[in-house]
Amino acid sequence: MEYRCSDCPRRCGALRTDLSGSGFCRAPARPHLIRAAAHFGEEPCISGSRGAGTVFFTGCSLRCVFCQNREISRTVSGRTFSSDALRDLMLRLQDTGVHNIELVTPTHYTRVIAEALSKAALAIPVVWNSSGYELPETLRLLEGLVQVYMPDLKYLHAGTSGRYSAAPDYPDAVIPAIDEMFRQRGSYRMDDHGILQSGVLIRHLILPGNIEESRDVIDLVADRYPRGSILFSLMSQYTPMVSAEAFPELSRTVSPEENEDLLHYLRLRGLDDGYWQEPSSAGEESIPLFDGTGLDFSNKPRNNNSGICHENGISNHIQNHHQEVES
């Protein structure tokens, strides 16, 4: 594969080949992976009791100053996968008994991922866990291949997205992107065990001192999508990992008062379907090890329900602090 890339809103036009890339994300066409294993740190409807089958890609088309996965998002590292190899890896991960295949930060590899998914015929939902900084035309490559969209809705103010993510156009991009996700999947649907089978789950990370923007995000979701059609996850786990000199306003966690204020507003606006966190969820212990776990399936025969890799400490920490939003 070799093409000039306009796959995300940056529209670099950079040349990408199977093994090299020169755009903002630096990513080649073929995906680079750093981990593929069961993960228990997501919302209960994603992690369930057997874990999400999480596939972590490296590189990113955003550059968030507070990124908790900066170890893998700032550079393209890990192992490269062809579409056939990626298909095989997803099938093997499915065999371990996970609830879904969750693709984390996949946007810059959409083309090869779509190819792999179209060949995989998975029996469990595919979850697209993305930044929301995406193009509708690129997302259309995934139609019928992805069952659950889980985008961030980080900002609605260009000043903030420019300062924190080097993307002043983020607010212009994210709304049409989520509209396209909703067009594809419609109202969310759970199975009898409370595992999300189809739909859109929007995540919003509260930033300290940025409560007005979070209110605007809540307003937008409440006003734009039919009540009860979309899941919303209000996250308070922000952990300061930035230079306090360059971003003094981000050098603390979210206060209980800020969290309480937004939780109250969430209820006021009727976003009753979703999750929220306690500010005490902040901390680096929820970050998995990016050590190549699960990438070497080459010598193992496929079998069913074998070897779920539990990440003790992560599941309890997050799940205990995710609460269903009560009206």
Ligand code: SF4
């Ligand atoms: S996916 Fe990467 S190369 Fe393509 S437009 Fe976006 S930043 Fe540029």
